[in-house]
Amino acid sequence: VKNQFRNFPMVPRVVFGRGCFDQLGDILISRRQHSDAPFIFLVDDVFEGTELVQRIPRIFNDQLIFISADREPRTAQVDALVKKIQNDFDDVPSGIVGIGGGTLLDLSKAVAIMLTNTGRADEYQGWDLVNKPSLYHAGIPTISGTGAEVSRTTVLLGPDKKLGINSDYTTFDQVVLDPDLTQGVCKSQWFYTGMDCFIHCIESLKGTYLNAFSQSYGEKALELCKEVFLEELEPAESRDKLMMASWHGGMSIAYSQVGVAHAMSYGLGFLLGVRHGIGNCLVFQHLEEFYPEGVALFDKMRQKHHIELPTGICANLDDNEFDTMISVAMGMVPLWENALGKDWRKVITSEKLEAIYRKI
Ligand code: NAD
Ligand code: ZN
Incomplete structure (x- = not known):
């Protein structure tokens, strides 16, 4: 070709x-x-x-x-x-x-x-x-x-x-x-936006589009995220490293794609205006089926920094609203293909996505 x-x-x-x-x-x-x-x-x-x-x-x-x-x-x-x-x-x-x-x-x-x-x-x-x-x-x-x-x-x-x-x-x-x-970023926002980078790494490294180009950046970004969110660094060093993690995480998805958390977070963002960083966290915590090690690490980081994610976000939605979120999420075809391969529709159904959204 x-x-x-x-x-x-x-x-x-x-x-x-x-x-x-x-x-x-x-x-x-x-x-x-x-x-x-x-x-x-x-x-x-x-x-x-x-x-x-x-x-x-x-x-x-x-x-x-x-x-x-x-x-x-x-x-x-x-x-x-x-x-x-x-x-x-x-x-x-x-x-x-x-x-x-x-x-x-x-x-x-x-x-x-x-x-x-x-x-x-x-x-x-x-x-x-x-x-x-x-x-x-x-x-x-x-x-x-x-x-x-x-x-x-x-x-x-x-x-x-x-x-x-x-x-x-x-x-x-x-x-x-x-x-x-x-320097002025508050702790919760630091965590949510930092987790966007962490999730980029996991979705890229666990995706079917992975190649040596993406992997080289994704692994470096993941290593930096682990240092920043799980170790004790000087604040200035931590800021340096998270800034470079973001850069490498972005480079990693340039030549691959993001995955399940991003697809579903787009649904939350479109319907409810839930912002990207927190939306990714809200979805990602329930994705152990797709990213078991990533979700375990995420929980560890969340607990270490005493971050409580909001609950009940989808509690009062009606069927039409669930359908809207599901169709926005399912529309992100390249993301699903990256996450689960060409046959992703065999795994991802409306019912499955609704069940995940209902947990949020
Ligand atoms: P943001 O830009 O929405 O900012 C989050 C909050 O942090 C805001 O309240 C902002 O005022 C505050 N803030 C920013 N810098 C601060 C500072 N130094 N001190 C104090 N407060 C500060 O958050 P974000 O998570 O960086 O960006 C989310 C947006 O990025 C979404 O719109 C999402 O779609 C987009 N996004 C784009 C790409 C891309 O590749 N283009 C990738 C991922 C996300
Ligand atoms: Zn993102």
Whole structure:
């Protein structure tokens, strides 16, 4: 078969180290088109009024937009941001800089794509639907785990689906990995987003798509997760390692896929707005049938850090609502194929998924 091997982009530039955020100004200088072409900084509003904002290298008519991460990114939100930026400036911006967790990173990727492509963001949800290169965009994670800093997707909630814009133009042009930026994250969120990385590793390493490329990154990420969540590390060392775990976990799924927890978590996210990290944990705890060792490790980590997962999330749902979640989950065909092979439909039935959802 011609071109049976996928030819993936990687992040071409990355800077790593405690305090490296302060190099951002120098990094952006060479990317400034001219003084009327601003940089747009999309920043998690949790940083409003903090010293980090003072350190953002704004010059000329650069714009800073605070965005709440209380809800996961939506296609309509991307469209509105693009419209605002186009209205505010006569010139095309020099680029987009996203500062925050997976929510802000994904929004920034999507805005950079939609500033150079016509139409609405929801028209591009899927695989390889983007025609034109996106605007220059840089990503600066402030919480570790999603791997959104390395991936070629931006996951958006659309009018009728939760699905990524997967394309060669989605990947960041520059990533700034400064572990110090993750210092303010609260314990529960640290755990949920960190477990996203752990689950990426398990789903990739236990999947049928596994290959030496994915395995090499997945094993390293898993080893780092175990150190971070099961050993006693200095806080700064722990932050360094979780940031690199996230990176490797993201690289691992680039050349494979995620699996059962992600497919089912997408259902929870679509129907109930349950966010990615916690949604994965809520599902994963009940997946001992598929990932026995992974679930045992997860329980150990959860207990060590005294994390109590909420219960009763699906207690009051009606049949239609279960059907919606199940059909969103079952729609994630590549994820099921990776998890269970081509014959996955013999194992996964609506009844089976409903029984798992009912435990949540
Ligand atoms: P998030 O971005 O939603 O942030 C979680 C919470 O942590 C928010 O309340 C945020 O304000 C807060 N926060 C972030 N940094 C902080 C800091 N330094 N100090 C204090 N609070 C901070 O969480 P996330 O788990 O990183 O991202 C989830 C999103 O990532 C979902 O939308 C999911 O779909 C997406 N995702 C994308 C990919 C991808 O490859 N593109 C992969 C996995 C997940
Ligand atoms: Zn994930």
